[in-house]
Structures are given as C-alpha cells and as structure tokens.
Amino acid sequence: MSKTAPRSDSKEYLAKKERLARQLTIYGRKPVLEALQMPSVQCSKLHLAESNKRDGIINEICQLAEQQGIEIAWHDRQGLSRISKNGKQDQGVAADLELATYRPIREFNLESVAPGTRLLALDGIHNPQNLGMIIRSAAASNIAGVILPRKGCAALSPLVIKASAGTLFKAPIFHCESLTEALPALKDNGMAIYGLSSHAKTSLFQPLSDKPAVFVLGNETEGVSRDVSKLCTDMLAIPMANGVESLNVAVTAALLAFAGQFQQG
Amino acid sequence: MSKTAPRSDSKEYLAKKERLARQLTIYGRKPVLEALQMPSVQCSKLHLAESNKRDGIINEICQLAEQQGIEIAWHDRQGLSRISKNGKQDQGVAADLELATYRPIREFNLESVAPGTRLLALDGIHNPQNLGMIIRSAAASNIAGVILPRKGCAALSPLVIKASAGTLFKAPIFHCESLTEALPALKDNGMAIYGLSSHAKTSLFQPLSDKPAVFVLGNETEGVSRDVSKLCTDMLAIPMANGVESLNVAVTAALLAFAGQFQQG
Incomplete structure (x- = not known):
C-alpha cells in the first residue's frame, strides 16, 4: 500500500471516497458475529484488537472471516478505537460492511x-x-x-x-x-x-x-x-x-x- | 371499620368487589407523585412505609395528598409490600387510583x-x-x-x-x-x-x-x-x-x- 496520500482530485482518491461513503463500520462482538452469519451481508475487512483473548466468540468470528476470505487486520487498542470510533464499547472488534442498502x-x-x-x-x-x-x-x-x-x-x-x-x-x-x-x-x-x-x-x-x-x-x-x-x-x-x-x-x-x-x- | 369479613353474597361484599375491580394500585415515588399532580386522576388512598425518610419527594407527596383530602395510611415495610405487590421496587410508596378508564x-x-x-x-x-x-x-x-x-x-x-x-x-x-x-x-x-x-x-x-x-x-x-x-x-x-x-x-x-x-x- 502506498504511504503517500492520493491527490484530492485523483481517480484513486475519488474511488476511495466513493467506497468509504458506501461503507458502514460496525463494532461489538455480537453485532459483528451476527453480521458475518448473514449470507446477504458483505464484509470487506475485519478489525481485531491484539489484546483480544482467543475465546469462543472471537474464535467464531475469525473462523467465519477465514471461511469467507475476509481480510483480518490486527490493531493495538488505540488503533482499533480510531476505526470503531467507540473504544469504550467496541469490545476489541470492528467490521467494515459493504451494504447495497447503505x-x-x-x-x-x-x-x-x-x-x-x-x-x-x-x-x-x-x-x-x-x-x-x-x-x-x-x-x-x-x-x-x-x-x-x-x-x-x-x-x-x-x-x-x-x-x-x-x-x-x-x-x-x-x-x-x-x-x-x-x-x-x-x-x-x-x-x-x-x-x-x-x-x-x-x-x-x-x-x-x-x-x-x-x-x-x-x-x-x-x-x-x-x-x-x-x-x-x-x-x-x-x-x-x-x-x-x-x-x-x-x-x-x-x-x-x-x-x-x-x-x- | 368492622373487622368481620362480609359474607360473600352481601351487598357490602359485592360493592367492595366492584370498587376493587376499578381500582389500580400503583407504586414508586415518581409515578405516585406524577399521578397526584394530574387533576384528572382520582386517588382514594395513599400508602406510605413508616420507614420513609421525610425528604423532598415524600414531603411533596404528603402535601398533595393533604391538599386533596386523600386518606394516608402508614404501614410497616411488609404491610406496604402486600399492598404494592412489589416490595423491592415500591420505594415505600403506593397509591390506590380510581380511574374511569380502568x-x-x-x-x-x-x-x-x-x-x-x-x-x-x-x-x-x-x-x-x-x-x-x-x-x-x-x-x-x-x-x-x-x-x-x-x-x-x-x-x-x-x-x-x-x-x-x-x-x-x-x-x-x-x-x-x-x-x-x-x-x-x-x-x-x-x-x-x-x-x-x-x-x-x-x-x-x-x-x-x-x-x-x-x-x-x-x-x-x-x-x-x-x-x-x-x-x-x-x-x-x-x-x-x-x-x-x-x-x-x-x-x-x-x-x-x-x-x-x-x-x-
């Protein structure tokens, strides 16, 4: 991935803006698990905090993501907070969804x-x-x-x-x-x-x-x-x-x- | 008041049964206060636990009852629980309401x-x-x-x-x-x-x-x-x-x- 920010009028920038406008980032273990379980919901990326214990629900989330070929990104707690925009309630889990209806x-x-x-x-x-x-x-x-x-x-x-x-x-x-x-x-x-x-x-x-x-x-x-x-x-x-x-x-x-x-x- | 239970076919018994069927007992400090503040709500009796501290809201409730000439009955906590049917949440206050719509x-x-x-x-x-x-x-x-x-x-x-x-x-x-x-x-x-x-x-x-x-x-x-x-x-x-x-x-x-x-x- 390029570390240089794309120019604000570039095709790359506009395509990214377009994609982000259709992306809904949700957080919390249960909501993310349920979204992954719904065949109609497209998830483009799963975000996990490195601090997560590999317990039942985190394992289940990871398995579903792997089965569906979803990219998994690991973050420190602060990095995850920036993505979920709610560090207090994200429970170390967030997902970027691409919904045709959003x-x-x-x-x-x-x-x-x-x-x-x-x-x-x-x-x-x-x-x-x-x-x-x-x-x-x-x-x-x-x-x-x-x-x-x-x-x-x-x-x-x-x-x-x-x-x-x-x-x-x-x-x-x-x-x-x-x-x-x-x-x-x-x-x-x-x-x-x-x-x-x-x-x-x-x-x-x-x-x-x-x-x-x-x-x-x-x-x-x-x-x-x-x-x-x-x-x-x-x-x-x-x-x-x-x-x-x-x-x-x-x-x-x-x-x-x-x-x-x-x-x- | 007579301590003898009225006979189940007596006029007195039937009148009491009729009255009770139209009576709604509510509990909790805020609901009782709000009911007393509504001019359209008829309260026939206010029930208070003797253990209540005479703080702001209890004072307000008592004043409203006195202004409206409502009978106030004092009970021990157990007696009040029997009336409210919810000793855990009654906060020491219950009221018998006579609502034309209930x-x-x-x-x-x-x-x-x-x-x-x-x-x-x-x-x-x-x-x-x-x-x-x-x-x-x-x-x-x-x-x-x-x-x-x-x-x-x-x-x-x-x-x-x-x-x-x-x-x-x-x-x-x-x-x-x-x-x-x-x-x-x-x-x-x-x-x-x-x-x-x-x-x-x-x-x-x-x-x-x-x-x-x-x-x-x-x-x-x-x-x-x-x-x-x-x-x-x-x-x-x-x-x-x-x-x-x-x-x-x-x-x-x-x-x-x-x-x-x-x-x-």
Missing part, C-alpha cells in the same frame, strides 16, 4: 422518483432504541428509505442494531452530514418536505397528494428543529384522542412508513 | 357495540417498554380499549407508566384474569377475534368488514399462544418488505390502533 443521499435517484415515493428523514433521534425501531419499521415497509444525518442522531451502535432486530443490514438508509444540507436538493427536485408537529393544523390522515415526499421526524422532546422546519413545505399532525400530546417517535415513524399501504387497502 | 372487561358494553369498534388484546407482552408504548398508542387513537390480562403480561409497574408517558391514567384499559376467560364472551356477542401472525395469509391491509373486532397481539418471540389462537376467527399478517420477519409488537399495536383513521382518510 448509501449517501446523493445516490438517491431524483430523476426517476415515482409518484407516491416516500422517505423518512430523522432530525435529532438520539435514543438508540427508537432509532433501531424506526430502521426496523422502515425495512419492513415499502418506503424508499430513511435519511439519517450523522449530526444530531444516535450513531449506529450495537444498541441500535439490537433494537433494529438485525434489519439495519437490509434497511434502505441514505446517510448525510445534516438534514439542512440534504433536504434542499430533494425539495428543488420537486419533493414535498413535511415536518411532523403536534401543533400542525393539517392531519396526516387526510389523503395527501401523490407527490413524492419526505417526512421529517423530530426529537421527542423538542420536535423538528428550527432550521429544518424552515425547509418544510408543510407541517402535519397526527390527530390524537384523550388529550394525549404525542406518540413515541418510533410509532409515528411506523405510521408514516405504512400509511401508503393502509391507504391503498 | 375497568374489568365485563364492564365493556357488548350490547351497544357500534360497527367498526376495535379492541386490542395483549397475549404475553412481558416487556414493560412495549406495554407502555402500546398503552400510549391506544390512548392516543380512537380504539375502544386494550384488554390486559393479569396472567402473562407485565404488571403496571413504574417502567410501564414511564414508557406510557403518563397515558396509563387515561388509556381505556379492560383488565381480566386471562384472555381465554375474556374472549369467548366477546366472540359469543358477535365480535370477530383476529390473531396477528407473520404466517397468516390474510393481510391486515385488506379492507376488513365493519364487524366489531378484537385484535390479539402475541409475544414477540412466540406469537399468539396456542389456547388463544384457538379462539381466533381468523389470523392476519402485516405484509413485510425486504424479508423482514416481524415488527416490534408496539409498532404492530400502533398500526392496528390507527388503522381505522387511515382507512377513513
């Missing part, structure tokens, strides 16, 4: 968006349980994907993978730096941007137009953030009985993800 | 069930988080209620109250001993009993008849139990994309609870 939002094909296409966008979903549940519902529904910003949302940690019941590896996820960066391009290409808000006057249950749309789910306490609200074409509320003020955000996400199927009957 | 299933008015009426029935929902979320969605939706058996489901603990975001105090809950005891009467009175199962051939998204119906949600791992399945008139599945096998049970509950609103538009 892509940067710029790869969302705006030119051929069919009527009725729906995306969910997550704004400040910090709770790993909720994030995992949202991913699970999105994977099971017919929606086109979940827009997941790196800023302000929980990282794709073992807790998220567990709450997703392993569906993180097949859910259509479009990652981005922030929603304020990602949403304008979608809006410019004719998509409606709906923010969910308990104060909104328009009901989610009113039949919406067939226009392709992004539904933005905000933080449970604070709702959709101010900057993202400004980008919304309209705000929608779920009408609630008994004076209930809000639903769990993962429940709201599921209602949005499956709304199309209910409305088609 | 009733035995026999009080569900079968004679005037309108077309389209829906109930959810819970079969083996052990996880307090899920139970709380189900209660929250049920409270917010238009469904007639949740049938909650004492056997096989999580108790209404502080964890459930927290996950319900306080909506436990306003959600329409019909309690019973077991579903095998409660469902036959509903079925005999013309209600359809649908069990949710990922193996079912009928889709939940197909327009269902307007017949009043109970939807049974089973345990996440084992599904609807065998005995309850036998009572179901039909089994329904939620069609899922990407080979996802199941949804979180609280998500399924929310889709059922709000289905009517989506379908009406």
